[in-house]
Amino acid sequence: MVLTITLRHSKIKKVLIIIREFFFKLLIEKFGENGINSLVKVKVDDLIRLGLTNYEILEELDENNIPETIIPTHKQISNRRFYYKNKILYDLKDHSKGSYDKWVNEHKGSLSNCGDHDFIILSSNLKEQDFMLLVTTKALLSNSKAQAEETQASYVAIDATHKLISCGFKFSTIATCTMQQEIADIAYLIHAHEDYKSYNYAIDEISEALKTHLDFIWQPQVKIYFIFLYFYSLQCLTFLRS
Amino acid sequence: MSDFSPVLKKTFSEKFPEAIQGKCFYHLKQNVKKRYKKLFKHLEVYIDHLGNCEGDRQLNSLWKLIKKEAKSNPDIEDIAEDFIDYFEDEYMNEDNNNWYIGALPPGFGNTNNMLEGHHRYLKEQIFEYKTKDISK
Numbered sequence: 001m002v003l004t005i006t007l008r009h010s011k012i013k014k015v016l017i018i019i020r021e022f023f024f025k026l027l028i029e030k031f032g033e034n035g036i037n038s039l040v041k042v043k044v045d046d047l048i049r050l051g052l053t054n055y056e057i058l059e060e061l062d063e064n065n066i067p068e069t070i071i072p073t074h075k076q077i078s079n080r081r082f083y084y085k086n087k088i089l090y091d092l093k094d095h096s097k098g099s100y101d102k103w104v105n106e107h108k109g110s111l112s113n114c115g116d117h118d119f120i121i122l123s124s125n126l127k128e129q130d131f132m133l134l135v136t137t138k139a140l141l142s143n144s145k146a147q148a149e150e151t152q153a154s155y156v157a158i159d160a161t162h163k164l165i166s167c168g169f170k171f172s173t174i175a176t177c178t179m180q181q182e183i184a185d186i187a188y189l190i191h192a193h194e195d196y197k198s199y200n201y202a203i204d205e206i207s208e209a210l211k212t213h214l215d216f217i218w219q220p221q222v223k224i225y226f227i228f229l230y231f232y233s234l235q236c237l238t239f240l241r242s
Numbered sequence: 243m244s245d246f247s248p249v250l251k252k253t254f255s256e257k258f259p260e261a262i263q264g265k266c267f268y269h270l271k272q273n274v275k276k277r278y279k280k281l282f283k284h285l286e287v288y289i290d291h292l293g294n295c296e297g298d299r300q301l302n303s304l305w306k307l308i309k310k311e312a313k314s315n316p317d318i319e320d321i322a323e324d325f326i327d328y329f330e331d332e333y334m335n336e337d338n339n340n341w342y343i344g345a346l347p348p349g350f351g352n353t354n355n356m357l358e359g360h361h362r363y364l365k366e367q368i369f370e371y372k373t374k375d376i377s378k
Contacts, residue, residue, distance in 0.1 A: 153347055154261075157243040158250055159357035163365055173357055177243070179349045183356040199253040220254075220261040 036080060037070040044072060048081055051166035085168035089129055089192060100126065104133075111138055111213040122187065123205045131169075132198050134205050136187035141209060143184040145216040147176040154220040157183075160194055170194050174202060243354050245269040246338065265341040266354035267293035270333060278325050281318045285311065293352055296344040305334070 036044055040061065047057045054077045061071050072080075092100055109120040115138070122134040148154045157175050164171040172189040187206055191198040210218045243264040244250040254263050271289060275282045282289070288308045295301040312322035333339060343352050 151349070155243070155350060157354055157357050159245065159354055159361065161361045161365070164361065164368065171361075173360060175357055175360070177350065177356060181351050181356060183360050185360075194247075194249060196249050196252050199250060200257070203253065203257050220258045 036072040036076050040066060040070055040072065044077060044080060045084075048077070048084060048166060051163075053163055054078060054081075081166075081168045084166075085192065086129070088167060088169075089131055092126060092131065093128070097126065111141070111209060114138060122209055123201075125201060129192065130197065131190075131192040132201050133190040134187055134202055135190070136206075136209075138213070140185050140187060141206070142214060144176055144186045144206075144210060144218060145214050147178060147184060148216070148218075151179055154218060156186075156220045158199070165190060168192075170198075172199075172202070174206065243350070245354060246273070246332075251337070262346065263340055264346050264350065264352060265338060266352070267341045268353045268355055268358075270341050273332075274325075274329070277328065278321060281312065281321055281325055284315055284318055293342050295342045298344070300344065301342055 035041075043061065043064075043066075044057060047060055052060065054074050057077055058071065058074070104121055104124045107119075107121045108124075109118060111120070111122075114120055117137050117139050119135060119137055122136050123132075124134070125132040144154065144156075155176050157177055158172060160170045160172040162168065162170055170189075170191050170193075172191065172194075173185055174187045174189065175183050175185045177183055187202065189198065189202045207218045210216045243266065244254075245266050246269055251263060254261060270293075274289060285308060288304065288311060292301065292304055292308070295304060309322075309326055312325060313319055315322075318325075333341065339345060341352055346352055
């Protein structure tokens with residue numbers, strides 16, 4: 001009887017050890033997946049605030065001889081960046097909205113009063129989780145008009161970058177291009193999300209500003225350009241025939 | 243002119259429905275290179291020429307040649323079918339095929355490189371950002 005009990009006990013002990021090991025392994029794996037190790041978190045936060053990219057952060061950690069086991073993954077750093085972005089948005093909306101609005105109003109000069117090269121905030125939007133800030137000058141806006149008059153067709157190029165502003169905010173340049181492939185900026189958009197809403201907002205605001213201040217209807221299209229080419233080729237043909 | 247971002251495509255088709263939406267050929271090449279690294283090495287020269295096509299006929303005949311080359315090359319024939327399906331679905335349909343010279347108004351380039359360069363310059367000025375020199 002005693003022997004059987006001890007046998008049972010030893011079996012249970014073995015099973016318990018296996019279960020414990022299994023859960024311990026699971027815990028380590030989960031710990032690795034879920035968050036940045038608290039020992040390096042402060043360092044990672046500082047580097048994110050400095051505006052370094054994920055690869056640069058990993059390089060910096062590697063140079064500081066931090067053990068490989070606690071170096072965060074690419075995804076973990078991205079998640080931390082995303083967390084910071086939401087935190088900034090939350091702080092702006094709920095705690096610093098007054099000072100932000102004051103700052104915007106200070107720089108929101110009117111296009112009719114400002115100098116040609118004075119940077120002004122054309123418009124700003126801060127609602128719930130959305131943030132958009134459109135910056136331009138009078139001279140930059142007039143690039144759009146000048147390009148359309150030169151080529152008879154409005155041309156717009158847009159590109160966003162994530163690396164200019166830290167913590168996941170995007171910086172988009174709205175520009176035009178001359179026939180000599182020279183870039184001419186129109187406005188800059190700083191936004192929280194790269195979505196339809198942000199671009200729609202930027203295009204609406206620029207169109208409105210061009211219409212009211214430069215008396216120009218911004219309508220990128222090539223129809224007029226092809227008509228112009230058609231008449232030009234017709235003229236050439238009649239000249240050749242004569 | 244933009245990259246293949248669906249957000250920009252939606253915005254521009256709603257705001258300026260009559261405009262031609264040019265797509266960046268450089269981004270197309272990068273997408274293909276990322277997805278089919280081995281195949282891209284063999285077909286890079288052909289794919290480069292796709293961007294310089296001056297019309298639909300030229301584009302279609304070059305695409306036929308690329309398909310033939312991909313299928314006949316023993317090194318890449320296993321992924322050729324997959325690549326052809328991917329390319330035709332993504333870049334040869336009516337919504338997304340304004341990436342070659344002939345599809346754009348005369349005088350305008352088919353890449354967004356000038357803006358990319360502009361952003362790169364800003365990054366260099368602000369963060370002293372430098373890309374790695376792969377020659378070393």
